[in-house]
Amino acid sequence: xxxxxxxxxxxxxxxxxxxxxxxxxxxxxxxxxxxxxxxxxxxxxxxxxxxxxxxxxxxxxxxxxxxxxxxxxxxxxxxxxxxxxxxxxxxxxxxxxxxxxxxxxxxxxxxxxxxxxxxxxxxxxxxxxxxxxxxxxxxxxxxxxxxxxxxxxxxxxxxxxxxxxxxxxxxxxxxxxxxxxxxxxxxxxxxxxxxxxxxxxxxxxxxxxxxxxxxxxxxxxxxxxxxxxxxxxxxxxxxxxxxxxxxxxxxxxxxxxxxxxxxxxxxxxxxxxxxxxxxxxxxxxxxxxxxxxxxxxxxxxxxxxxxxxxxxxxxxxxxxxxxxxxxxxxxxxxxxxxxxxxxxxxxxxxxxxxxxxxxxxxxxxxxxxxxxxxxxxxxxxxxxxxxxxxxxxxxxxxxxxxxxxxxxxxxxxxxxxxxxxxxxxxxxxxxxxxxxxxxxxxxxxxxxxxxxxxxxxxxxxxxxxxxxxxxxxxxxxxxxxxxxxxxxxxxxxxxxxxxxxxxxxxxxxxxxxxxxxxxxxxxxxxxxxxxxxxxxxxxxxxxxxxxxxxxxxxxxxxxxxxxxxxxxxxxxxxxxxxxxxxxxxxxxxxxxxxxxxxxxxxxxxxxxxxxxxxxxxxxxxxxxxxxxxxxxxxxxxxxxxxxxxxxxxxxxxxxxxxxxxxx
Numbered sequence: 001x002x003x004x005x006x007x008x009x010x011x012x013x014x015x016x017x018x019x020x021x022x023x024x025x026x027x028x029x030x031x032x033x034x035x036x037x038x039x040x041x042x043x044x045x046x047x048x049x050x051x052x053x054x055x056x057x058x059x060x061x062x063x064x065x066x067x068x069x070x071x072x073x074x075x076x077x078x079x080x081x082x083x084x085x086x087x088x089x090x091x092x093x094x095x096x097x098x099x100x101x102x103x104x105x106x107x108x109x110x111x112x113x114x115x116x117x118x119x120x121x122x123x124x125x126x127x128x129x130x131x132x133x134x135x136x137x138x139x140x141x142x143x144x145x146x147x148x149x150x151x152x153x154x155x156x157x158x159x160x161x162x163x164x165x166x167x168x169x170x171x172x173x174x175x176x177x178x179x180x181x182x183x184x185x186x187x188x189x190x191x192x193x194x195x196x197x198x199x200x201x202x203x204x205x206x207x208x209x210x211x212x213x214x215x216x217x218x219x220x221x222x223x224x225x226x227x228x229x230x231x232x233x234x235x236x237x238x239x240x241x242x243x244x245x246x247x248x249x250x251x252x253x254x255x256x257x258x259x260x261x262x263x264x265x266x267x268x269x270x271x272x273x274x275x276x277x278x279x280x281x282x283x284x285x286x287x288x289x290x291x292x293x294x295x296x297x298x299x300x301x302x303x304x305x306x307x308x309x310x311x312x313x314x315x316x317x318x319x320x321x322x323x324x325x326x327x328x329x330x331x332x333x334x335x336x337x338x339x340x341x342x343x344x345x346x347x348x349x350x351x352x353x354x355x356x357x358x359x360x361x362x363x364x365x366x367x368x369x370x371x372x373x374x375x376x377x378x379x380x381x382x383x384x385x386x387x388x389x390x391x392x393x394x395x396x397x398x399x400x401x402x403x404x405x406x407x408x409x410x411x412x413x414x415x416x417x418x419x420x421x422x423x424x425x426x427x428x429x430x431x432x433x434x435x436x437x438x439x440x441x442x443x444x445x446x447x448x449x450x451x452x453x454x455x456x457x458x459x460x461x462x463x464x465x466x467x468x469x470x471x472x473x474x475x476x477x478x479x480x481x482x483x484x485x486x487x488x489x490x491x492x493x494x495x496x497x498x499x500x501x502x503x504x505x506x507x508x509x510x511x512x513x514x515x516x517x518x519x520x521x522x523x524x525x526x527x528x529x530x531x532x533x534x535x536x537x538x539x540x541x542x543x544x545x546x547x548x549x550x551x552x553x554x555x556x557x558x559x560x561x562x563x564x565x566x567x568x569x570x571x572x573x574x575x576x577x578x579x580x581x582x583x584x585x586x587x588x589x590x591x592x593x594x595x596x597x598x599x600x601x602x603x604x605x606x607x608x609x610x611x612x613x614x615x616x617x618x619x620x621x622x623x624x625x626x627x628x629x630x631x632x633x634x635x636x637x638x639x640x641x642x643x644x645x646x647x648x649x650x651x652x653x654x655x656x657x658x659x660x661x662x663x
Contacts, residue, residue: 036622078114420448442612
């Protein structure tokens with residue numbers, strides 16, 4: 001009887017895998033790549049409207065469509081959050097409110113009164129983040145004198161000097177340089193309306209923030225900021241002109257071939273504003289290309305709404321899809337996988353970027369996250385692309401191995417002194433940038449993280465570098481950074497579940513036995529965090545309140561798949577046909593199969609990706625599909641091929657095939 005029940009469960013999981021595999025294959029672009037939508041929050045849409053208002057290029061159609069999207073995300077209390085189900089967020093509410101006023105919404109309308117009331121009750125514009133107040137300062141809604149000053153002369157600081165631009169993470173660096181230009185000009189465009197309703201005290205709308213004690217870092221930098229404001233009034237104009245010119249060259253040199261900067265929204269919008277202030281006309285090729293790049297970031301919903309992606313993730317999505325499809329049983333020479341491989345090989349970054357400032361003799365090699373971002377390839381994408389490429393039976397193996405060899409060499413050269421790996425830079429760990437009054441928009445440095453380090457260790461084990469001293473230092477880093485509860489902190493995914501699923505497969509691949517105490521602690525932590533419905537979930541609030549939220553939240557497809565992948569890597573899955581995995585694994589698989597939608601994917605409004613912990617959350621729309629495919633494929637890897645559903649089987653090429661799940 002138990003065997004019959006097991007066979008029925010296998011068929012259900014196999015059918016779910018077949019539907020999911022077929023759906024994933026149907027999403028592949030003819031050029032070979034996959035890309036799911038990358039959803040963040042309505043500040044992207046509000047800032048798009050503010051940018052167009054500032055440059056005088058907005059259209060009624062764009063404004064109407066963006067406003068409709070923003071309205072659709074307003075909550076019943078009149079506020080906006082930065083992730084699904086999250087708490088109200090003041091700055092997002094301010095920016096969304098202003099965007100709707102630009103669209104013509106009446107401030108006396110109930111939805112607008114609810115929003116403005118929340119803003120006033122929570123400190124008004126004065127309590128909003130610096131970046132929100134910068135957008136308002138562009139129209140005179142906030143005085144520049146009440147914002148932290150950022151002099152463009154910082155471009156002169158040598159690499160060894162504290163707070164030079166390379167002390168900032170690449171995303172912050174690309175934003176800080178153009179904002180220094182904007183800060184020097186302090187432009188004000190005529191405001192189309194007043195915003196008095198967003199001030200707590202109309203008689204004192206621009207209150208000074210209290211000074212922290214002088215002996216603290218915050219107090220020191222607040223007083224330094226006052227000196228910078230004095231310098232702004234008496235700046236040496238010849239020096240300032242040289243600084244602005246150098247900043248302009250720095251910005252233009254980093255524009256990618258698609259017109260964007262770094263493939264992400266903040267550097268792009270501020271670079272366009274900065275260059276425009278420096279005299280670049282809207283019809284200048286740099287400006288035209290930059291503005292045109294936003295078209296690719298625009299998602300039209302088909303019901304009259306539009307929203308903006310903050311970034312795009314084709315390389316990341318494609319390598320994850322390749323790994324998933326191999327785990328689902330597709331052969332390594334399947335046409336879809338060969339097309340994806342050819343596309344990935346063409347996307348290899350073979351030129352030096354900002355990473356070479358600290359590694360000038362290191363040869364390039366690797367991949368970026370986006371379609372075009374040669375200045376900032378990242379270690380995380382590169383490690384996962386190598387893991388994908390190693391599983392492909394390509395007709396030109398030397399071509400693949402050449403790209404893998406360059407990637408391994410480059411990523412090994414990007415190891416930080418403490419043995420870990422960060423996403424983009426080496427030893428980008430100075431604590432000073434986060435102390436600046438200007439930098440309240442999330443993480444601005446790029447220290448090593450458990451998830452990136454784990455992906456590197458797993459990749460190095462895959463290419464036979466387990467005994468390499470650098471790999472062993474990475475393993476030691478991971479073991480040192482296990483949390484007391486047994487999990488690992490996830491920097492680029494939410495959060496402890498993501499960190500743990502990154503680390504466990506890496507440790508096991510690198511020869512750490514499944515009985516190792518660190519592995520067993522992680523397994524117990526995952527088992528204890530399983531929801532009553534059999535799934536797993538973790539709310540973004542775990543970044544602020546790990547004691548309450550680490551590993552806790554509504555079950556999601558991606559996070560359930562992550563937990564299953566971690567548990568199976570630790571030996572908790574079925575090992576042979578007819579056997580069962582651990583109770584936690586069986587319940588997790590049952591949850592995935594029971595919640596699958598008819599078209600083969602899963603519903604997942606929750607945000608499970610991370611840009612900046614807590615401050616900037618992401619819903620990768622492909623995560624809800626690609627990770628369940630991986631998890632179900634690995635779960636079924638011990639089953640005979642005949643157990644795989646017809647929908648999946650029909651997509652294969654002829655010839656003998658075995659499920660390709662990794663242990």
